[in-house]
Amino acid sequence: MKPTELEQLVEHYQGAIQLATTAVVLEQLEVELFHKKTGKLTSALRGLAKIPDVAERKQQGVIVNEAKKTLQQALQERREQLGVNHVKSALVLDPTLPAIAPPLGHIHPIRLVQNELVDIFRSMSFSVYEGNELETEDYCFEFLNIPPTHPARDLQDTFYLEPRRADGLKEVLRTHTSNMQVRLMRQFQPPLRVIVPGRVFRNEAIDASHEHTFYQMEGFVVDKNVSIGNLTYVLKLVMSKLLKSDVKVRLRPGYFPYVEPGFEADCSCTQCAGKGCSVCKQTGWVEMLGCGMTHPKVYEAAGYEAGKYTGFAFGVGLNRLAMLKYNIRDIRHFMSGDLRVIRQF
Structure with missing residues (x-):
């Protein structure tokens, strides 16, 4: 990934993170960025191995890692603003959702x-x-x-x-x-x-x-x-x-x-x-x-x-x-x- 493309990626997702209003949206953005197989920053880090020049590869690695830290920090700050410390806890503990009723038996x-x-x-x-x-x-x-x-x-x-x-x-x-x-x-x-x-x-x-x-x-x-x-x-x-x-x-x-x-x-x-x-x-x-x-x-x-x-x-x-x-x-x-x-x- 070229430096200009990486900058555009960071700028785009910083804006999307700030516009997120729920923990579910933040989780979706995190998956898009850091999924082990399909995450965009994960793909950028994996692509470093294809750069033949060692010095250039090292320099690009520093830039990609800085972008990763920037977006991770943006996600964490937005979670704190929304009052959600952990995304999955918000999905599990929602007191407004109806209880899951156990299956009932039937009379013969x-x-x-x-x-x-x-x-x-x-x-x-x-x-x-x-x-x-x-x-x-x-x-x-x-x-x-x-x-x-x-x-x-x-x-x-x-x-x-x-x-x-x-x-x-x-x-x-x-x-x-x-x-x-x-x-x-x-x-x-x-x-x-x-x-x-x-x-x-x-x-x-x-x-x-x-x-x-x-x-x-x-x-x-x-x-x-x-x-x-x-x-x-x-x-x-x-x-x-x-x-x-x-x-x-x-x-x-x-x-x-x-x-x-x-x-x-x-x-x-x-x-x-x-x-x-x-x-x-x-x-x-x-x-x-x-x-x-x-x-x-x-x-x-x-x-x-x-x-x-x-x-x-x-x-x-x-x-x-x-x-x-x-x-x-x-x-x-x-x-x-x-x-x-x-x-x-």
Whole structure:
């Protein structure tokens, strides 16, 4: 760099330094001058090696170093005038900037549906209980009128644990939250209004609509003179609040060993207002849950007096409800651990 060019450089940057009003601008000027690779004065010092004459090289070195000291002093003086002793400290400590908020977690869609249902049922004076995930086969099957010959007790449908307990009973991973019906009936006397949300397990192949681990909510009522009309009213009220629409409920005959009569409960499709669409398979109805009037054998297992009480029970899959409510097409998303799914809620 020629002496005249160096003088022009110093004059230009002295003026720019004096015009600087923030620490950020001063830092940018410092980078332009003294960056290890691209700084203009750094390049001038590096260019001294190309001067063949030793005396001339020495003389030019003195001039470039004087220019460097001049500009460094100008930067320091301007920092002091602006009240900034160190540029980077000004960048870090700025009390006027908003705080950096830590990332927040997200509630799982199944938990969202469960929480909403719990709030709805609590408003109707239902109690909420949790149950054993590891259960004996009597509470999971026999006390619910499910005999040993029933297909649900086959190894291909249920996870059995080995070895047997000391009392000879087999232990299973519960296949439904209905396992708490007789337990709670033995613990409390009617009237009862109970829901039991929880995780259940089935020995099933996994696909878009089936999982070996999923979530259910069991509900049951025990009192005198309970009728199918009470069951229909409760289901209509709950589904209308959950889906935020005035839905209709219909009952179709269905078979479940622990209820008699048993029903499949459908609600009118909220996507098409019952006119027919792909969600409801053009029927106008969406299958929601299984339900019915509690079988006398269940009351017998609970130790209740025969014929004294009536009631109803229902079980709803929380995974299915979440899929309908949030338009999720594949049940495997719930257990995938993919944060992209959870971050949408």
